[in-house]
Amino acid sequence: MLMVLFGGIFSFSGDGFDLYVQNNDIMENGLATPLSESLIRTLNSTQAFDVKMIPPNQDMESLIHDKNAARILMVPKGFQSDTEMGSSIVLLRYDQSQASSSSLVGIVKSVLDGLNADIAGIEPIVSLQEENMVSNSLRFIDFFMPGVVGISIMTTGVFGAITTNTKYRTNGVLRKLATTPLGKLEWLSGMVFYQLILSILGAMLVITVGTILFGIAIRPTILTLLILLSGGLAFPGFGMIVARLVKNEESADAAGNAVTFPMMFLSGTFFPLDAMPEIVQIVARFMPLTYVNEGLRNSMLLGKPEAAFGNAIIVLLFAFVAIVVGSLITSWRDED
Amino acid sequence: MPAATVVEVQNLVKRYGDVVAVDNISLKVKKGKILSFLGPNGAGKTTTVEILECLRSPSSGIATVLGLDVSNSSDQQKIRQRIGVLPQSFNTFGLLTVKENIEYFISMFGFRKQTDADSLIRLVDLEDKKDAHYRTLSGGLKQRVGIAIALVNDPEVIFLDEPTSGLDPKARRGVWSVINGLRDSGKTVFLTTHYMEEAEALADSVIIINNGKIVAEGPSSELIVIHGGARSIVLKEPGDSIVKAIRAWNSNTWFDGNSIKITMNDGSDVAKIVDLAQEYEFDLSNMDITKPNLEDVFLRLTGRTITEDGGTR
Ligand SMILES: Nc1ncnc2c1ncn2[C@@H]1O[C@H](COP(=O)(O)OP(=O)(O)OP(=O)(O)O)[C@@H](O)[C@H]1O
Numbered sequence: 001m002l003m004v005l006f007g008g009i010f011s012f013s014g015d016g017f018d019l020y021v022q023n024n025d026i027m028e029n030g031l032a033t034p035l036s037e038s039l040i041r042t043l044n045s046t047q048a049f050d051v052k053m054i055p056p057n058q059d060m061e062s063l064i065h066d067k068n069a070a071r072i073l074m075v076p077k078g079f080q081s082d083t084e085m086g087s088s089i090v091l092l093r094y095d096q097s098q099a100s101s102s103s104l105v106g107i108v109k110s111v112l113d114g115l116n117a118d119i120a121g122i123e124p125i126v127s128l129q130e131e132n133m134v135s136n137s138l139r140f141i142d143f144f145m146p147g148v149v150g151i152s153i154m155t156t157g158v159f160g161a162i163t164t165n166t167k168y169r170t171n172g173v174l175r176k177l178a179t180t181p182l183g184k185l186e187w188l189s190g191m192v193f194y195q196l197i198l199s200i201l202g203a204m205l206v207i208t209v210g211t212i213l214f215g216i217a218i219r220p221t222i223l224t225l226l227i228l229l230s231g232g233l234a235f236p237g238f239g240m241i242v243a244r245l246v247k248n249e250e251s252a253d254a255a256g257n258a259v260t261f262p263m264m265f266l267s268g269t270f271f272p273l274d275a276m277p278e279i280v281q282i283v284a285r286f287m288p289l290t291y292v293n294e295g296l297r298n299s300m301l302l303g304k305p306e307a308a309f310g311n312a313i314i315v316l317l318f319a320f321v322a323i324v325v326g327s328l329i330t331s332w333r334d335e336d
Numbered sequence: 337m338p339a340a341t342v343v344e345v346q347n348l349v350k351r352y353g354d355v356v357a358v359d360n361i362s363l364k365v366k367k368g369k370i371l372s373f374l375g376p377n378g379a380g381k382t383t384t385v386e387i388l389e390c391l392r393s394p395s396s397g398i399a400t401v402l403g404l405d406v407s408n409s410s411d412q413q414k415i416r417q418r419i420g421v422l423p424q425s426f427n428t429f430g431l432l433t434v435k436e437n438i439e440y441f442i443s444m445f446g447f448r449k450q451t452d453a454d455s456l457i458r459l460v461d462l463e464d465k466k467d468a469h470y471r472t473l474s475g476g477l478k479q480r481v482g483i484a485i486a487l488v489n490d491p492e493v494i495f496l497d498e499p500t501s502g503l504d505p506k507a508r509r510g511v512w513s514v515i516n517g518l519r520d521s522g523k524t525v526f527l528t529t530h531y532m533e534e535a536e537a538l539a540d541s542v543i544i545i546n547n548g549k550i551v552a553e554g555p556s557s558e559l560i561v562i563h564g565g566a567r568s569i570v571l572k573e574p575g576d577s578i579v580k581a582i583r584a585w586n587s588n589t590w591f592d593g594n595s596i597k598i599t600m601n602d603g604s605d606v607a608k609i610v611d612l613a614q615e616y617e618f619d620l621s622n623m624d625i626t627k628p629n630l631e632d633v634f635l636r637l638t639g640r641t642i643t644e645d646g647g648t649r
């Protein structure tokens with residue numbers, strides 16, 4: 001539900017509309033040729049983009065990577081002389097998966113049409129060469145999607161553990177179970193395992209719905225599964241600890257909300273953490289959801305398996321500690 | 337050969353902070369007997385049975401079940417294998433059927449002592465409800481499911497904590513007949529209750545507990561002879577004036593608002609009451625002469641009676 005809502009709002013809003021322009025058509029005196037100069041000025045005057053000049057010969061790949069550039073226009077060397085000879089090109093590289101792409105192409109094309117009309121040839125002289133690229137600048141929905149998966153496994157695990165433990169403790173079923181040879185660890189591991197399965201199923205559902213509804217181009221990997229598994233263990237463990245403080249079934253939901261809501265907002269679910277105040281960034285480091293979110297993004301969106309593996313290890317550590325502490329403090333027999 | 341002792345408790349004490357829930361009690365239960373542990377709310381019944389079930393640990397004293405020490409953790413595991421428990425306010429998985437619940441608990445005890453769910457269902461007379469979801473059953477039937485579950489490991493001793501609390505008289509009798517069936521199959525039963533009638537009807541012997549202390553023990557007939565006192569004259573719905581007159585004449589009376597009970601010293605008391613009845617125009621068809629029962633025993637020992645809901649008055 002939440003995902004549909006946020007997804008709908010953000011998938012169309014797009015990010016800024018930067019256009020990186022590299023002019024390689026430089027004269028011997030170091031100045032740009034008049035024709036290329038005027039082309040860029042025209043582009044700028046459309047006000048459709050935020051034109052950002054980059055020096056000639058700068059490496060495109062590093063630009064894409066470091067500046068998250070999603071649109072680059074390149075005027076090749078010899079543009080003016082080629083035009084005078086009757087045929088020239090301008091190269092446009094952009095991320096075709098982005099919603100803003102078609103308007104970008106449209107605007108650039110109309111600028112070039114204007115230029116061609118000025119030159120007044122019969123055949124258009126300047127043509128546009130388009131090239132696709134995979135940009136690093138994510139649409140919000142792409143960024144948000146792994147966060148939704150994270151929320152899903154967090155709420156399943158935390159609420160599942162709290163309600164199961166509280167319900168069976170207050171309705172007397174645990175008291176009966178405690179009189180049998182069943183041990184606390186068997187009961188708790190069964191409970192955690194059950195929540196784990198629910199979490200994974202929930203996550204798969206979210207991913208499927210997200211892919212179909214919003215066309216999110218994510219690529220779940222084996223590391224994604226590892227993150228889901230470790231999160232699926234960490235959150236029920238966390239829930240067990242909270243459940244110890246819950247008196248009755250009525251307050252179980254409130255307790256669940258009290259821990260999941262702050263985590264949801266402080267763990268980089270909706271917005272990248274580095275855009276957050278420093279204090280939030282510090283707090284986030286202590287929350288398992290932060291590493292789940294990062295791990296999911298690293299593994300299924302950004303293609304950073306090493307980083308994802310690191311995240312998985314941290315989440316597993318959280319899981320281990322939570323389950324051990326949770327089991328120790330969960331009362332079974334001899335609760336006075 | 338005297339019957340073996342199945343449960344033995346010596347100087348058992350359980351404190352919760354400042355509250356002494358069980359105050360230095362000692363008792364024995366012989367094999368094949370039904371013991372009624374009778375007392376009002378808060379007397380310490382549940383605390384005692386939960387110590388025997390290895391759910392709580394004693395503050396001091398010794399308790400053994402089947403010769404095994406409840407304070408020894410390796411013995412505890414053996415005890416759990418060999419006892420059956422119906423906890424107070426028993427509950428189980430509401431969305432499983434009667435049969436599924438029983439099978440679930442059978443599986444809990446491994447394969448060694450497997451009993452067959454259907455024969456347990458027959459034993460507690462629930463054949464027509466075996467596929468009903470547990471949560472749809474009435475209170476009395478739920479308790480019977482609980483008893484069936486208490487029997488899944490073919491236990492040597494069964495602890496039933498207030499098996500009929502809150503049930504109507506008909507449902508209560510249904511549970512009683514199941515418990516009587518346990519006696520016939522030779523099981524030892526440790527039954528807690530606050531119903532005098534239940535203790536009297538089911539038990540081979542009764543232990544009365546009040547404020548954590550044992551106040552009397554023995555077969556109910558013996559307790560009645562020793563502590564119950566003489567027969568009583570009971571007048572139902574007496575007028576205020578006759579109550580006043582009776583109290584002025586005899587201090588050994590008990591009035592619960594509905595009827596007045598006069599413990600007899602000798603036969604002349606009957607003549608006196610008949611005289612008073614004529615004087616105050618009391619309808620003598622509302623007069624009864626009753627034998628003493630456990631209620632009188634509890635009244636004489638504690639000065640109070642146990643009400644229907646388990647409180648005292
Ligand atoms: N976990 C506990 N912590 C503190 N006090 C307790 C606890 N359990 C029982 N008590 C107290 O110990 C006393 C004995 O309680 P217990 O439950 O054994 O009584 P009971 O005879 O079973 O009563 P009931 O008929 O109400 O079930 C009571 O005063 C009760 O309040």
Ligand SMILES: [Mg+2]
Nearest residue numbers: 381382383424
């Ligand atoms: Mg009790």
